[in-house]
Structure formats: C-alpha cells, structure tokens
Amino acid sequence: MLFAATQEVFTSMLGSEIQQVFTPITERSTPFDGVLSLIGLAGALIGNGALVCSAETACDLSSRLLCTEVSQIDEQVLDAVGEITNMIVGGFKNLLEPQVGRMQMSIPSVIFGKNICTRDSKADVAVAVRCAFPGGEFGLAVRLAAARE
Amino acid sequence: MRTEPPNLLIVDDSTAIRKILLRVLNQTGLPLGQVLEAADGKEALTVLEGKDVSLILSDINMPNMDGLELLRTLRGSPQWHDLPVVMITTEGGQARVQEAIELGATSYVRKPFSADLLRDKLAALLSK
Secondary structure, three states, rough: OOOHHHHHHHHHHOOOOOOEEEEEOOOOOOOOEEEEEEEEEOOOOOEEEEEEEEEHHHHHHHHHHHHHHHHOHHHHHHHHHHHHHHHHHHHHHHHHHHHOOEEEOOOOOOEEEEOOOOOOOOEEEEEEEEEEEEOOOEEEEEEEEEEOO | OOOOOOOOOEEEEOHHHHHHHHHHHHHOOOOOOEEEEEOOHHHHHHHHHHOOOOEEEOOOOOOOOHHHHHHHHHOOOOOOOOOOOEEEEEEOOOOHHHHHHHHHHOOOEEEEOHHHHHOOOOHHHHHH
C-alpha cells in the first residue's frame, strides 16, 4: 500500500517512474546527513509517516514537483519535500482507513541536517519501503500503534 | 455576465502546492485577473474582505482555520454564500468527500492530481 501511494504521487505530480529497492532490514538506524520529513497520524491507531533522503535527492524531488531547477536546500525545497510526504502518507492513510477507521493527519515537519539519528518506539504496524527514481533513492516508513486511552 | 477577468484565491499552507496550482491555472488559457494566495482559512477571509473573488481553490488540512471551517464560514455568510469553492486535498475517504459536499463544496479534487485533469476541470468552472 505504501509503495502504491508513492507510485501514484510520482507518476501524477512528479512525472517520474519509481522502483522499489529491496535492502536488508537493520534494527538500528545509522546517523545520516540529509532530510527527514515527518507527518503525524492519529485515530484508532497513532503514529507517523516519514520520508528520508539525501540533500541532493531532496533538491531533485523539489525540482520535479515545481518544474524549476533547484540546486541547494532552502525553504522551498523543505516545503516541497513536506508536501510530497503529505501526499504519500495521505494516500496510504486513504488505503488504510477502510480497515482501521478514520485517521487524522498532522501538518508536515521537515528537518535538514547532519548526523541525524532516529529512534522509533515499538509499533504494532510498521511498513517501510526504499524507492529509486532517476534523481536518487529515498526511504519511506509508516509506524503505527494502538491508541492509548 | 462577467466582463472583467475573474480573480481567484488559492488557499493552502504549502507554498509548493500554491505554485503548482498557479501554473495549472495559467495553463487553462483562459483570461484570469489576479490570482491571490492565502496560507490558511483565516488569511483567506482577510483576503476576501478586500477583493472580489470568483473562485476559491482550498486545501482541507491547514493550521489556524482548516478548509472545512472556511467553507462553513463562507456558506454562512450572505456575501460569499454562492462563491464556488473547489477542495483540493489529500483527504480521499468517502466520508470526508461527503462532508465537504454537504457543507457546500462546488467540487472536490484529491491530491495527488493530474495537472491535465485539474486544468480541464478548472477551465470548465471558469468558463461558466
């Protein structure tokens, strides 16, 4: 479902095909330089969706979305990556809702930096895909847990 | 009958989406007046106070005032009651679509969207 939602965004809004990249799953995340985009999800399940990519890939994503040449990270790029994450996670949410009930989404938060480390709490539902397109590779993950009373 | 080119209002907290919608609007080939922008529903109402607008394109999920609250406010107001509003949003569930239509949305477009389909839809609305 997550790859399908991503494919829809790329073909309709970015004019690009993507392929799924199969990589070994590691328990620990390693520090990385680049962009991390997060969107919260809440309903019967709570959690978040995340997109991770390098700065170069973020610029390429922004260029394709906005049909302008972008060479370095700025507010426009971060906004574009946030919106791409919003559409992908939103598409995934729309596919998931018939099974789990209505969910709300937060507005995106986008982080750009070096040595970014992430840590995820235990999730009841965890979906992750890695995708490749002509502009590079990026990772997507959605992690959800049962809402606490 | 309208003689002046219509002014339009794009309401979305994403500058990227506002830029894309502006490009799609310019590609309709129809004469357009000013294309105004707002980042949320509250800002949209401020813009509407000062400008005569013929069509609004609005997201749903926005801070301060979301698109459904904006729609509810417009439909409850005598001056903007009949203003066409197209919701452009990631919210694709049937319940959400139904909610927007019942609140008075003129049309509903789900993101991600095909620029060609959106352009044709907007051209049809602007031609009326």
